[in-house]
Amino acid sequence: MRDSRETFPARAFVAGYPIKHSRSPIIHGYWLDQYGLPGSYEKVAVAPENFADFIAQLKHADSPYRGGNVTIPHKEAACSLADRIDPVAEELGAANTLWREDGLLHATNTDGVGFVANLDLQHPGWDKVGRAIVLGAGGASRAILQALRDRQIPEIHVVNRTVDRARELVQRFGAPLEAHGMEALDALLEGAGLFVNTTSLGMDGTAAPTLAFDRMRSDAVVTDIVYVPLKTPFLMQAERVGLDTVDGLGMLLHQAVPGFERWFGKKPEVAAELRRLVLEDIEAHK
Numbered sequence: 001m002r003d004s005r006e007t008f009p010a011r012a013f014v015a016g017y018p019i020k021h022s023r024s025p026i027i028h029g030y031w032l033d034q035y036g037l038p039g040s041y042e043k044v045a046v047a048p049e050n051f052a053d054f055i056a057q058l059k060h061a062d063s064p065y066r067g068g069n070v071t072i073p074h075k076e077a078a079c080s081l082a083d084r085i086d087p088v089a090e091e092l093g094a095a096n097t098l099w100r101e102d103g104l105l106h107a108t109n110t111d112g113v114g115f116v117a118n119l120d121l122q123h124p125g126w127d128k129v130g131r132a133i134v135l136g137a138g139g140a141s142r143a144i145l146q147a148l149r150d151r152q153i154p155e156i157h158v159v160n161r162t163v164d165r166a167r168e169l170v171q172r173f174g175a176p177l178e179a180h181g182m183e184a185l186d187a188l189l190e191g192a193g194l195f196v197n198t199t200s201l202g203m204d205g206t207a208a209p210t211l212a213f214d215r216m217r218s219d220a221v222v223t224d225i226v227y228v229p230l231k232t233p234f235l236m237q238a239e240r241v242g243l244d245t246v247d248g249l250g251m252l253l254h255q256a257v258p259g260f261e262r263w264f265g266k267k268p269e270v271a272a273e274l275r276r277l278v279l280e281d282i283e284a285h286k
């Protein structure tokens with residue numbers, strides 16, 4: 001049930017610092033338009049020292065907002081300041097979606113759901129991969145590892161430059177995760193069915209190492225959470241050896257779905273036109 005004193009039309013926000021380049025307003029604005037819903041979604045720059053106050057105001061019955069997204073650097077703080085944290089966000093220790101319900105502020109994390117929903121749509125059957133390899137052990141990696149484990153992928157290898165960070169994630173998420181340093185990568189790719197890059201390697205034209213994607217299964221999928229450029233060096237390498245690829249833009253679009261449904265009451269579709277709009281914005285700000 002919604003908060004009985006909530007405002008109408010519904011307002012939602014994305015709070016971060018910096019927040020200028022967030023593409024979430026394009027996504028939610030498109031859906032509001034598309035469904036003719038009387039609401040708004042706005043960017044709010046909140047410096048770290050003001051975030052606790054921002055959340056306190058959001059909890060107040062007079063807040064203009066039904067909820068919103070939080071992004072860097074507030075995901076951990078959002079998780080500890082909300083009144084109710086769902087098990088997904090609790091285990092991650094990070095939240096990206098907040099909403100008010102029955103006078104309480106609820107928090108979840110939709111990054112993993114977005115990752116999986118995108119693969120389900122772009123590549124049905126991707127979860128019959130057997131062995132999955134996730135490169136990177138930062139915040140984005142966590143949500144993806146959790147989602148892969150929850151989807152019961154039988155073998156999940158976390159590979160990271162700093163192997164101790166990968167080991168921490170193995171401790172956090174348990175079996176079937178295993179931790180490795182970068183030197184193990186090529187051998188692990190042998191017979192693997194899924195490769196996910198969660199590092200910044202290849203972002204904005206930076207270099208990425210050449211990996212032995214030719215050792216993967218012929219029906220393997222290679223995906224990257226980097227979406228600028230859309231076709232990253234890892235995706236290009238995978239295509240060159242004939243593998244299917246899934247780009248990172250879909251995850252960004254799909255992680256927005258549960259929040260929109262909470263605040264505005266309609267489950268939105270991730271349409272090709274929305275993808276085009278976001279791509280145009282990326283092009284315009286190159």
Ligand code: ATR
Nearest residue numbers: 136137138139140141160161162165198199200201
């Ligand atoms: P995020 O929360 O966005 O995932 P992060 O916590 O900064 O960001 O993590 C970035 C990831 O990219 C890490 O796994 C990082 O490896 P380290 O843990 O060893 O720092 C990885 N990364 C960044 N630059 C890299 C590089 N040049 N080579 C290998 N890994 C790199």
